[in-house]
Amino acid sequence: MRAWVLSAGASSLDDLHLVERETPTPGPGQVLIRVRACSINFRDQLIPQGLYMGGKASQDVILLSDGVGDVVGVGTGVTRFVAGDRVAGTFFQNWDDGPPNASVGQALGAAPVDGMLAEYVVLPEAGVTHIAQSLTCEEAATLPCAGVTAWNALMEGPQPTKAGDTVLVLGTGGVSLLALQIAKAAGAVVVATSSSDEKLARAVALGADHTINYRTTADWGAEAVRLTGGRGIDHVIEVGGAGTLAQSIQAVACGGEVSLIGVLTREGDTSPRALMFKWASMRGIFVGSRGMADRLNAFIDAHQIKPVVDRTFALEDAKAAFAYQSSPELFGKTVITL
DSSP: OEEEEEOTTOOSGGGEEEEEOOOOOOOTTEEEEEEEEEEOOHHHHHGGGTOSTTSSOSSOEEOOSEEEEEEEEEOTTOOSOOTTOEEEEOSBTTOOSSSOOGGGOOBTTBTTBOOSOBSEEEEEGGGEEEOOTTSOHHHHTTIIIIIHHHHHHHHSSSSOOOTTOEEEEESSBHHHHHHHHHHHHTTOEEEEEESOHHHHHHHHHTTOSEEEETTTOSOHHHHHHHHTTTSOEEEEEEOSBHHHHHHHHHHEEEEEEEEEOOOSBOOSOOOOHHHHTTTOEEEEOOOOOHHHHHHHHHHHHHHTOOOOEEEEEEGGGHHHHHHHHTSTTOOBEEEEEO
8 A cells, every 4th residue: 555654853745755555454443444535734734844742753654634534344343333434533542532631642643653644544443433424535534633623612612602602713724714614504603814805705605704804904803803893702713823812812702712723823922811801711722532523523414514625636746735735825625635
């Protein structure tokens, strides 16, 4: 089988190689998957550069946490899957459900845990979930990291998003667009930001009620408050990091929640002091559990949500897919088909 393997000690995509490996076989409690599609997340761009948590890869590793395909074999003791099932791997292989804890283990696609960018993978039964019936493999491949992250932020906290709530999404990447779609299906009012009027128009087509171009409206936190009649935002999907956090806190409503998800920017005001005066909270989001993935997939089927796949690339063109993921043209998700 073919697989994209990042060399130990890698510092760039030059250290990513398409190699031939033996097709794995499932042992007891394991599931063999013929992978059909994978998607790229922001973390997947950091790993080849040695900038992800833990630094440079400690050993050779197959990249990408997000992949879906068909079950083609199961080991003894497997009860939840049979050959022909369409499935995805879960980001954390040991987090079944319930509150996060230290035992969830390491995630797919970062050394020492191989990921999904291979024609065949073997995963433990507990680290596999059925995908939404209404989605293609390419669409479903967008969900294991970005989709579950958006779902966790909006629906798994102390105040799940409900009809009439307001939601602010920053930018038009995978997490933000999936959060927009989930929020609209839940009946929320969504404010979207971008530096591109063209992308904002596309966000409106997906259901965004209000838009803010943060290049022409530098004080976008105050603008979000104005757009909600002075009330502020109930749920802020904060993917920007240090450079956007202060304005996200400015935008949040009294009693609202800022979901801290991304680190796209590294410098800025990170003081949470302003939250005190709004009785607001900040909740760290690091993807989610298999149970969250199952609930997300059921919600997607019920509401017929179609994740945004911007471009697809063939397996042999994976490096071009990584390059496109970093481009300013990106809107939604980049997918690799196998």
